[in-house]
Amino acid sequence: MQMLGQHDAVPANADQLLRLVQKDGMFWVDKAAPNNSSKKLWLVVRDLATCGQRLSEGDIIKLGRFKFRVRQMVATDSPGTQAELKLDETGTQVSADLNKLSEFSSTMCRICLLEGSTEDDLLISPCMCKGSIEYVHLGCLRHWIKGRLNLSESSTSFFYRPLSCELCKAVYPAYLNITNTAGQIERMPIMEVPRTKPPFIALENMVRDAQQHSSRGLHVISLADNKLLKLGRGHESDVRIADVSISRCHATIRFHRGQFVLEDHNSKFGTLIAMKKPRALEPSSAISIQVGRTVLSLSLQPHPDAGSSELAPRLSQMVGGSSQDERALRLSLLTRSSSHGGDANDEVGRRISDGSDWQTAPSIPPHGNPSDANRDATL
Numbered sequence: 001m002q003m004l005g006q007h008d009a010v011p012a013n014a015d016q017l018l019r020l021v022q023k024d025g026m027f028w029v030d031k032a033a034p035n036n037s038s039k040k041l042w043l044v045v046r047d048l049a050t051c052g053q054r055l056s057e058g059d060i061i062k063l064g065r066f067k068f069r070v071r072q073m074v075a076t077d078s079p080g081t082q083a084e085l086k087l088d089e090t091g092t093q094v095s096a097d098l099n100k101l102s103e104f105s106s107t108m109c110r111i112c113l114l115e116g117s118t119e120d121d122l123l124i125s126p127c128m129c130k131g132s133i134e135y136v137h138l139g140c141l142r143h144w145i146k147g148r149l150n151l152s153e154s155s156t157s158f159f160y161r162p163l164s165c166e167l168c169k170a171v172y173p174a175y176l177n178i179t180n181t182a183g184q185i186e187r188m189p190i191m192e193v194p195r196t197k198p199p200f201i202a203l204e205n206m207v208r209d210a211q212q213h214s215s216r217g218l219h220v221i222s223l224a225d226n227k228l229l230k231l232g233r234g235h236e237s238d239v240r241i242a243d244v245s246i247s248r249c250h251a252t253i254r255f256h257r258g259q260f261v262l263e264d265h266n267s268k269f270g271t272l273i274a275m276k277k278p279r280a281l282e283p284s285s286a287i288s289i290q291v292g293r294t295v296l297s298l299s300l301q302p303h304p305d306a307g308s309s310e311l312a313p314r315l316s317q318m319v320g321g322s323s324q325d326e327r328a329l330r331l332s333l334l335t336r337s338s339s340h341g342g343d344a345n346d347e348v349g350r351r352i353s354d355g356s357d358w359q360t361a362p363s364i365p366p367h368g369n370p371s372d373a374n375r376d377a378t379l
Helices: 098-104 138-149 311-318 323-336 343-353 370-378
Strands: 018-023 026-031 042-044 060-063 066-074 094-097 158-160 175-179 185-189 200-205 217-222 229-232 251-256 259-264 271-274 287-291 294-298
Touching (some): 094 098, 138 158, 259 271
Antiparallel strands (some): 060 066, 060 271, 066 200, 175 185, 200 217, 251 259, 287 294
16 A cells, blocks of 8 residues: 555556545545545444444445445424335326316226226326226225235334336336326325334335345334344344345444434444545544455554654654565564563564564574574564
8 A cells, every 4th residue: 555645646557545635734534536436435333433323314324235325314203204215216207187087087997997086096007008907096006015015004114115017017106296176286105104103214225136125125114112223134133134244233223312323233244334525533533444345444643743652753764665674673673572582582673673684584592492483583
């Protein structure tokens, strides 16, 4: 790895990781380039000083090979509060006009085979089907969707995924645009979702798994009564992900003092959260940033002139030196701090610190034990 200045030329075939920007007396960690082609920076949650990260809407969470986007967070109960099916809709936009109900007096629903459209049970065209199977009653479609998703009115948490028409394979949209008698457009969900008790959070599954989730879906989990949301591979998890990159209890989300907090549970591949803006380095704690397959631990150190230890100025003088000088310095520090002590080890330390090659330095066994000398050389 190499640190470059602002105006230094980037070496050929180099992979830029991140930038350190000094502004307003602080150091900020930012992407290597401001454009979207730069690699995304991921914050390692378990290495934070607080051991947890406060979530906000739009955050992207990465667990192993899986990603989730925080779509909605509701902390307090208010009239009319319910989960919104916020997904990137790519299906057909469905609309209905209450002023044109008479035009469907002889139109038949393809599910119940009854004719006519009313304000309480509209006839809509939710997919690409045409002819005699084009229209369906909104109530009939809701009943069919509820059966496919296995939803019940008593469930406080549920998983929603967009369903497709069994005939034309078009994806049903989540909302219906209704033009009322006054000419105003109202937005109504096609699927009646169960009312979730706040506080609750909605996580969008961003990874398409052919075995478990054939398309993107939405996990709506209630955290009422001090419930702890568990994400992992175990059967007791609220959001279960059957993948080898996920630990049995990978991470948890709790509601604490009005905030949703993400915590890692010593998972094998870690819990990451995407950085949406530059992050400042704080003197009291270090942070770990993952860029691709590289993890960097960043922390502020005192200036060498501010009464720091001897190691800081010696390492600063080593910048630009040869690899042999670096090896010699590190091995001399190791030998000097060894618990064995003795004149023989001091002689080896002096030879190496003077610039001798550690491979050609004489192996003088401390206390007559050659294995200890070999172990020191290996370290």
